[in-house]
Amino acid sequence: xxxxxxxxxxxxxxxxxxxxxxxxxxxxxxxxxxxxxxxxxxxxxxxxxxxxxxxxxxxxxxxxxxxxxxxxxxxxxxxxxxxxxxxxxxxxxxxxxxxxxxxxxxxxxxxxxxxxxxxxxxxxxxxxxxxxxxxxxxxxxxxxxxxxxxxxxxxxxxxxxxxxxxxxxxxxxxxxxxxxxxxxxxxxxxxxxxxxxxxxxxxxxxxxxxxxxxxxxxxxxxxxxxxxxxxxxxxxxxxxxxxxxxxxxxxxxxxxxxxxxxxxxxxxxxxxxxxxxxxxxxxxxxxxxxxxxxxxxxxxxxxxxxxxxxxxxxxxxxxxxxxxxxxxxxxxxxxxxxxxxxxxxxxxxxxxxxxxxxxxxxxxxxxxxxxxxxxxxxxxxxxxxxxxxxxxxxxxxx
Amino acid sequence: xxxxxxxxxxxxxxxxxxxxxxxxxxxxxxxxxxxxxxxxxxxxxxxxxxxxxxxxxxxxxxxx
Numbered sequence: 001x002x003x004x005x006x007x008x009x010x011x012x013x014x015x016x017x018x019x020x021x022x023x024x025x026x027x028x029x030x031x032x033x034x035x036x037x038x039x040x041x042x043x044x045x046x047x048x049x050x051x052x053x054x055x056x057x058x059x060x061x062x063x064x065x066x067x068x069x070x071x072x073x074x075x076x077x078x079x080x081x082x083x084x085x086x087x088x089x090x091x092x093x094x095x096x097x098x099x100x101x102x103x104x105x106x107x108x109x110x111x112x113x114x115x116x117x118x119x120x121x122x123x124x125x126x127x128x129x130x131x132x133x134x135x136x137x138x139x140x141x142x143x144x145x146x147x148x149x150x151x152x153x154x155x156x157x158x159x160x161x162x163x164x165x166x167x168x169x170x171x172x173x174x175x176x177x178x179x180x181x182x183x184x185x186x187x188x189x190x191x192x193x194x195x196x197x198x199x200x201x202x203x204x205x206x207x208x209x210x211x212x213x214x215x216x217x218x219x220x221x222x223x224x225x226x227x228x229x230x231x232x233x234x235x236x237x238x239x240x241x242x243x244x245x246x247x248x249x250x251x252x253x254x255x256x257x258x259x260x261x262x263x264x265x266x267x268x269x270x271x272x273x274x275x276x277x278x279x280x281x282x283x284x285x286x287x288x289x290x291x292x293x294x295x296x297x298x299x300x301x302x303x304x305x306x307x308x309x310x311x312x313x314x315x316x317x318x319x320x321x322x323x324x325x326x327x328x329x330x331x332x333x334x335x336x337x338x339x340x341x342x343x344x345x346x347x348x349x350x351x352x353x354x355x356x357x358x359x360x361x362x363x364x365x366x367x368x369x370x371x372x373x374x375x376x377x378x379x380x381x382x383x384x385x386x387x388x389x390x391x392x393x394x395x396x397x398x
Numbered sequence: 399x400x401x402x403x404x405x406x407x408x409x410x411x412x413x414x415x416x417x418x419x420x421x422x423x424x425x426x427x428x429x430x431x432x433x434x435x436x437x438x439x440x441x442x443x444x445x446x447x448x449x450x451x452x453x454x455x456x457x458x459x460x461x462x
Contacts (some may be wrong), residue, residue, distance in 0.1 A: 044452070053456055094407060100410025100429030106419070109412070213427065335451035343409055345454030350412050 003031040003041060003067065003308060006283035006388060008381035013251050014325065015283055019043050019313035020149030028299035031308065033067035034173065039188050039287070039306035040299065045317035045337070047296055048309040051288055052342035058288035059088050060344055065386050067287045068173055071180035083228045083330050085344060092343060098214050098221060099229060102206040103152075104350040113150070113354060119147045120358045124366050133373035133394035141245040141359075141393075142238065148355055149237035153230055155194070162187040166231070167239040171385045184231070191227045191234075206230070233348065239351045239387050245359050247389035248276040251327060254376055258329045262360065263368040269361035272329045273353055278340035281311040284386045286340060292302060311337040369397045399443055400461040401436055413452040418445035422458075431457065 004016035011017075019326050022029060022043040031041040042048050051058050063072035063086055084095040102108060123144045127134055134140070146160050155163070169183030194207065207230055214221040221229075252259045252272070262268050288307045295301055314337045316324040322330075339346035347354065363370060367368040372379075373394035380391040401421065410429030414422035420436055423432040438446060449456045 011418070053454075077426055083445055093407065096409050096429065097428040100412070100425060101424075104412035105424050105426065105429045106412055106415045107424075334448065339454075341454050343407070345409070345411060 001029065001031055003033045003039070003285075005034070005068075006312075008388065009377075012254070012376060012379075012381075013280060013327065015310070015316060016311045019316070023313065023317055026299065027297045028301075031255075033306075033308065035067055035070050035072075037067060037306050039067055039308045040296070040301055041285075041308050041310060042296060043313045044297075045314040045320045046324045048165060048311065048314035048337055049341050050296060051307055051309050052337075052344070055088050055092075055343045056344065057294050059291050060288060061086050061088065062187060062287060062289050062306070064344070067306065068284045068386055069171070069175065070173065071169070071175035071177055083232070085232065091262060094219070095221075095225060095229065096343070096347065098210050099233070099347055101213065102209055103233070103348055109350050112351070113358070115151060116148055116354050116358045117362070119144055119151070120355075120362045123147075124362055128367070128397070132396045134396075136249070136393040136395045137242065137246040137390060138392060140142070141242040144359060145238040145242040145245070148351070149234055150208050152237075152351070153234060154198070154203055154207060155190075155234065161192060162342075163234045163238060164188055167235045170235055171239060171387045173384045173386070187231055187234070188227055191230055194345055195223050195226050195230075197387050206233070237348050237351065241348075241355050243382075243387045243389035244276060244280065244352070244356060246393050247280055247368075248272075248356065248360070249363075250372065250376070250379070250390060250393065251276060251280060252287060252329065253372055255327045258327065261329050262342055263364045266361045266364040268329055269357045269364065271331060271333055273356040274333040274338075275327065275329060275331045276356065277352075278315045278331075278336035279338075280388075281315050281336070281338040282386065283312045283388055285310045285312075309337075311340065321381070366387045367397050370395055371397070399439055399440060399446070401433060401438065401446060402459045402461050403431055403433055404457040404459075405430055407455050411454050413454070414449040414458060417449040417452055418442060422449060432458055440442045445448045 027044040027047050028040050028042050031039055032245050033039055042051055066072035084092055123140050127140055150160055166184050166187040169180055198208045198211055262272055285308045290301045290303055290305045292303050339349040373396045382391055383389055406437045408430045412424060414431055415424050421435050423434050425432055
């Protein structure tokens with residue numbers, strides 16, 4: 001069978017129905033992927049958690065999306081130095097621990113909250129002073145998440161286009177091998193310069209802190225590693241979160257009573273955020289490669305075989321929530337696969353939570369009359385990207 | 399209730415410190431989990447179980 005892919009114009013918020021069948025068994029089946037590789041598809045919560053949670057059996061070396069992104073060229077060539085998303089084991093942990101204090105330490109997050117709230121409030125004020133309909137995805141969601149991640153790393157506004165161009169190339173399924181490196185080069189070159197500047201004159205940004213922190217370790221981060229890490233943070237840090245803001249609002253507005261509930265109780269922004277990430281988890285799934293002969297749910301998997309884990313399907317597993325196909329803005333937060341799982345779970349997940357929560361809370365408080373300016377069936381959905389959601393979202397308010 | 403950690407595999411995601419702040423903290427230098435109380439009171443059980451479920455690296459164990 002072919003890898004089932006999301007069809008948002010048919011069912012905007014749900015995975016293909018075949019997943020509900022697959023979860024009943026066999027939970028591991030052979031599929032042909034868009035980039036020409038064959039893989040084992042794992043569709044249930046326990047199976048996905050098992051694969052992602054065991055980096056010793058399942059490697060990320062081919063790249064997490066090489067089953068849908070041609071630009072990765074699964075299996076050919078060596079990952080770039082410092083590309084932590086394609087590194088396994090202790091080496092990956094070493095890189096990750098340089099990141100973590102800047103983006104996922106509870107005290108650091110408390111320090112960052114005022115900045116995120118200020119950027120959100122400014123964006124809402126700007127929107128309310130603009131003519132209607134307003135293009136929410138490009139002018140609000142993307143503007144906020146770009147400003148946050150750029151301020152975090154210290155990239156000035158006149159360089160924000162570098163992030164946008166790089167993200168477009170990285171997440172687009174039609175980008176060919178070889179094209180990707182060329183497309184990323186301007187951002188990479190800029191980051192090299194920025195690293196040199198920060199080594200000479202440190203500031204209070206993530207990049208300076210990473211340089212300072214790693215200088216004390218027995219293996220300081222190289223410029224190539226710092227470039228790859230900060231480049232990944234910049235690219236993955238704005239597009240995914242912006243899409244979740246836009247997609248999330250469409251979901252809130254189109255599930256009866258949910259937006260009203262949030263507006264009546266803006267404190268629900270915390271649970272709404274977690275529920276949106278659970279419910280709308282990346283429909284294209286993640287890729288792994290078996291390191292040794294092994295099995296999942298009794299299905300033998302040979303060393304070298306590719307494995308695709310279906311995050312959104314796993315999150316809808318009745319074993320996780322009996323009513324998992326229901327979107328509930330007040331659902332008690334619990335474990336889910338929306339940020340992935342295992343050593344490679346989303347490194348920016350706490351920043352993403354911070355941004356989504358701030359945006360939902362502020363919109364519910366300040367613009368409860370916000371609503372889509374076009375009917376759901378007229379929305380155009382991103383088709384050629386692993387980051388799903390509407391291409392654009394015209395909105396109105398009164 | 400007894401809690402144990404495998405700190406070597408911690409990736410500093412921070413979910414435990416956000417879910418059960420009375421039991422878990424993070425090292426300021428590498429964000430790695432720090433156990434504040436290895437025998438937390440029974441009132442913390444639900445929070446600790448949540449933290450175990452939400453730990454991406456599966457480094458927290460409940461021994462009793």
